[in-house]
Amino acid sequence: MKGSQTFPKSHPNLTMKETEIERIIKLGRKLGWIRKRLSHILGLRISTPWGSDSFSFKLNGKHLVLSSDQAVEKVHFDFEFMTPEEVGERALRCAISDIIATATYPGFALFNISGKDSRVIEKIGDGVIACADKIGVKLIGGDISKSDIYSLSFFVGGFSSFKPISRFGAKPGYHIHITGTVGDSALALAVLKQKGRKYAEKHIPYALEKFLKPPLRTSICRIRKNIKFSADSSDGPLRTVEWICAVNGVSAEFFPERMPFSDEFLRYAPLFFRDPQSVSATWGDDYEIVFGVKESDFLSMRKFGEVIGIILSPYDVKNAKRKNYPFKKIKSFSGEDVFVFFTLRKVREFTFEHF
Template sequence: MTSEFTLIHRHFDRAARHSTLAVGDDAALMQPRAGMQLAVSTDMLVAGTHFFADADPRALGWKTLAVNVSDLAAMGAEPRWALLAISLPAADENWIAAFAGGLFECAGRYGVDLVGGDTTRGPLTMTVTIIGELPEGEAITRAGGRSGDDVWISGTPGLAALGLAALKGGASIAGEARERCLAALHRPQPRVALGIGLRGIASAMIDVSDGLLGDLGHILERSGAGARLELAALPLAALREAGADEALARRCLLAGGDDYELLFTAPPHVRDAVLALGQRLQLPLHRLGALDAERGALLLCEADGRCQPAARRGYDHFA
């Protein structure tokens, strides 16, 4: 039987770029660059809750790291180091090799060193602690939004939720559209370059993991604000093209999770800078509405000015 330490050495011990000492000792040794502060986040993925137990291991390896990289992107930080704790029901070498391949593919894409972690036998669970850097005082938090700020979102939100609906039999999509939705679900693309580019521009930011409305609610809570979203401004075109009707498209975009797009606020006077950044990154950025002074209120507004409170917020593990 393959030992725990053999598995670690064989599949997870890779050359490090940013670390004095990485995998193989009791602790890693890392040196932040001068003038930088650390941003640290932890996220857990559990079989049956965050992914299907029979998920493709290479895609799962990518997603395990990508969702953590996205947390740093949401702060405007550059990812540097990660630690992986993984619980495995069995030492399946082929599965582990594929999982590690996907994880290190993501690590290579975003410049992350895997510097340690732990393995044990148990239900399939992955926990990553990720550490990044950003210049002191330049972190974009959830608490900076102010009444009058624009609300923006990146990319094509809702595709991942539509892909999940298709897997569960709640949506009928096929061909290239289905593959695009499943790619969004299984291989999210953290918006690191956008997060870095929004330093000094965005007033508040979060990544969309539990649904646009729910995650915007976190910004509203921390910023002490409300928001009005314009239904006509919702970027539904890609969802419609994939075969979703209007109701399903809105539900996927507003209440679906797993997008890992960046949802951010910014003062109106920087709209040109926001749009220029999107053009430079070749990434669509959509203005959805604006914050207002009514703390916690989240309204969805028709083109004729009629508004109603948002009924659904987002995913909650314990709701």
């Protein structure tokens, strides 16, 4: 799960000294991944470069894909709106999303949990077990501890016969797609906080279901040959595109006006948000997959996901600046400036932070 759900109704996020991308790039430099560009670890060939949703390496002819995730009470979930079983299922689904984003089927997970009441811990565990059985993930171990708040963490993995897809691989002209509707989880959370669970169940059942049980878009496994890069959109579509630009050293044009919306979001979002389009583009927790394909493939790929952007060439960047398109500037892994342009208007950004 990739973010705090302290949701401001109408205020943009506070100015940070460093963006999340800048903080993670700094960590990558400290660890030596960015400077050394390591290709092997412990004698095994690395399949996925540092900076992706997961880490993978080749083992006995297959690629082992690994990722970790956590969920913390009052940051990622609240028992006021969710049952313990729902907390468990949601946390596991969120953790698995990073594996699926590589076009790999998840296979196993380690599960750690801490909290105050053993009965609540057991119910959360029941939710995790039921979800794991449903989606075919084997729980192979973990740990239990006592703490004042409830916290879950997962270490998940899967094997692939194909090289896992990552955030890397974006080139000028590639079209950026997203697998499903956005903004639903933001709507569900706002409704739960302001109107309660019964109202949400009656009026926004689709959005509530998507919030409680994030989708696992395994359909991208069927089109892996066409996909050039991918990442889950748990941090929001815009930030996901920013990440892709940062790791590849490319710029992009982002289309917030083309975001796919559910009927519930179109009907109810204006009642809860002053700027629904910006919320849908920058708020996370929808767990759709953002993926890129060649221009020659984008029409056939639209049935798997709406086009929300395009990777730009240096000429395109100069042209966009000349036309005074609004943009957001970010730093690439190499330290160079790259840009995300907006054809119509720059969206407002809302608080959604890992830490």
